[in-house]
Amino acid sequence: MSRPLPPAHFAGDPVPIARGLLGGTLVRLTPEGKRLSGRIVEIEAYDCPRDPACTAGRFHAARSADMAVAPGRWLFWTAHGHPLLQVSCRPEGIAASVLIRALEPLEGVGQMLTNRPVTRERDLTNGPAKLVYALGLNPAQIGGTAVDSTELHLLAPESPLPAHQVEVTARVGIKEGRNLPWRFVIRGNPWVSPALPSMEMTAPS
DNA sequence: ACAGTGATGTGCT
DNA sequence: GCACATCACTGTA
Numbered sequence: 546m547s548r549p550l551p552p553a554h555f556a557g558d559p560v561p562i563a564r565g566l567l568g569g570t571l572v573r574l575t576p577e578g579k580r581l582s583g584r585i586v587e588i589e590a591y592d593c594p595r596d597p598a599c600t601a602g603r604f605h606a607a608r609s610a611d612m613a614v615a616p617g618r619w620l621f622w623t624a625h626g627h628p629l630l631q632v633s634c635r636p637e638g639i640a641a642s643v644l645i646r647a648l649e650p651l652e653g654v655g656q657m658l659t660n661r662p663v664t665r666e667r668d669l670t671n672g673p674a675k676l677v678y679a680l681g682l683n684p685a686q687i688g689g690t691a692v693d694s695t696e697l698h699l700l701a702p703e704s705p706l707p708a709h710q711v712e713v714t715a716r717v718g719i720k721e722g723r724n725l726p727w728r729f730v731i732r733g734n735p736w737v738s739p740a741l742p743s744m745e746m747t748a749p750s
Numbered sequence: 751a752c753a754g755t756g757a758t759g760t761g762c763t
Numbered sequence: 764g765c766a767c768a769t770c771a772c773t774g775t776a
Contacts, residue, residue: 591771600770605758625772626755644771674772718771751776760768 549698552617552691555643559590559634560727563643567711567729568702571648573680574695579656581680583648583670586734589716590727591631593640598722601640612640617692621684624718627674628684632692632699646673646717646728649736656681672738706731 549572555562566588573581593599593609601609612620612633620631620642631642648670650657657679663669670676677684680697687697712730715723717738730737 589771598771605770607758622771623755623757624770626757626770627772629771631771646771672772678773716771720770753774755773756770758769760766762766763764 547700547703549693550617550701551693552615554617555632555634555692556616556636557634559592559641559643562634563588563590563727564711564729565701565705566643566645566699567731568706570651570700571645571676571680571697572700573653573682573697575656575681576696579653581653581656582651583676583680584651584736585645585647586649586731587645587647587737588729589644589646590634591642591644592635592727596722596725598716598719598725599640609640612642613638614689619687619690619692619694619697621677621682621688628677628682629673630677630682644673645676647671647736647738648676648679649734650679667735671736 566585569585571583571585591599593601601612614633615637616633616635618633620633621628622631629644631644633642635641650670657669660681661669661678670679692699710732712732713726714728715726716728
């Protein structure tokens with residue numbers, strides 16, 4: 546088994562970093578010693594300096610500063626009252642991040658269902674805020690900590706995902722910047738978030 | 751389809 | 764200060 550990805554891994558362009566994280570594992574160790582984990586099946590990149598979808602710079606000065614921390618820190622963006630899990634990228638002073646959007650549950654499914662009761666297990670972690678609730682993450686406690694901390698860390702995929710298994714689309718839930726193919730999904734995986742029809746990107750000819 | 755959520759920003763007094 | 768509007772979402776239907 547590989548070691549947790551170190552903060553230095555995130556000191557660059559969030560787009561290839563997001564692509565490389567697809568198929569990796571998010572691991573959570575609870576204070577009670579329970580191990581919860583899931584395979585990353587959907588992920589997006591945000592790169593504020595060149596990204597019209599990134600509202601941090603234009604509309605959210607304080608949040609932009611929060612995102613411009615040193616690379617490899619856990620961040621929680623909030624949208625519509627829900628926390629979204631991200632990792633800071635690029636050198637300190639530049640707001641950029643990757644957003645983990647959906648997991649395929651691996652370990653601790655029972656605990657996840659306790660944290661977030663749901664009728665269809667399919668809905669347990671198929672959205673960016675859903676997985677935060679299922680893993681029982683407390684933004685106030687985890688926000689700002691290093692990405693390789695014991696309580697929450699990332700493992701790279703055993704081997705890089707072959708290109709034919711990776712679907713590249715526009716990002717979900719944004720207005721501007723839909724032309725940027727910065728969402729990465731494991732093709733055909735049933736655990737990806739419910740995608741809005743208009744969000745799908747036409748394949749290059 | 752649509753209400754509700756909460757952090758943040760804008761505009762008015 | 765106060766009233767809205769906005770948003771990278773979720774829950775119930």
